[in-house]
Amino acid sequence: MSFNNGNERRKLNAKWEQLRVQYREAGMSEEAIQAMYEFDLGVLNSERAYDANTVAVCDGDDDKDARKAADLKQYEAAITVTDTYRETKSRFAWIGEIKNERLLAALENLSEDDLKLLTLYVYEGYNESEISKVFNVSQPSIHKKIMKIAIFLKKF
Numbered sequence: 001m002s003f004n005n006g007n008e009r010r011k012l013n014a015k016w017e018q019l020r021v022q023y024r025e026a027g028m029s030e031e032a033i034q035a036m037y038e039f040d041l042g043v044l045n046s047e048r049a050y051d052a053n054t055v056a057v058c059d060g061d062d063d064k065d066a067r068k069a070a071d072l073k074q075y076e077a078a079i080t081v082t083d084t085y086r087e088t089k090s091r092f093a094w095i096g097e098i099k100n101e102r103l104l105a106a107l108e109n110l111s112e113d114d115l116k117l118l119t120l121y122v123y124e125g126y127n128e129s130e131i132s133k134v135f136n137v138s139q140p141s142i143h144k145k146i147m148k149i150a151i152f153l154k155k156f
Contacts, residue, residue, distance in 0.1 A: 005048050012044055094123050106156035114149055121146060 016037050023033045095115075098104045110118070113135075120126045120134065128146070132139040 008044055008048070012040060016040070094119065102156065103153070106153050109156070110149065110152070114145070117142070117145055118149055 020033055020037075023036075095104065095107050098107065107115070107118075117131060117135070120131050121128070126134075128142045129139045132142045135142065
């Protein structure tokens with residue numbers, strides 16, 4: 001049976017109506033209660049995505065099923081990701097995936113704000129105007145910071 005997102009959300013919201021009352025009575029702040037709700041909602045979305053993107057492997061009873069199973073195994077091998085994470089001084093995990101030691105050392109010398117900017121621009125794919133809204137500064141200011149980081153990384 002497939003995942004019924006609407007039904008599962010109704011169940012989650014009904015559960016959280018009761019939990020919100022209990023947590024308020026226990027003295028929890030609204031921010032903490034909302035954060036817990038958002039975590040549960042994230043779990044629900046994760047389960048929905050898992051259900052939507054999971055394919056059952058067939059038994060291989062006939063030739064067609066065997067070919068499908070072989071294709072699925074080939075597909076799984078193609079999408080398998082090798083974990084290249086290394087421990088870094090930064091809280092930005094993507095930096096640990098960099099194999100060039102000089103570049104890695106240069107990135108670890110950047111400030112937290114510069115790394116956040118770089119993460120949004122390069123790793124997440126945001127444009128300068130979107131990043132300017134996140135940092136609450138002008139777009140030309142973000143452009144200058146990006147250029148400054150690029151020059152720093154080239155010199156390192």
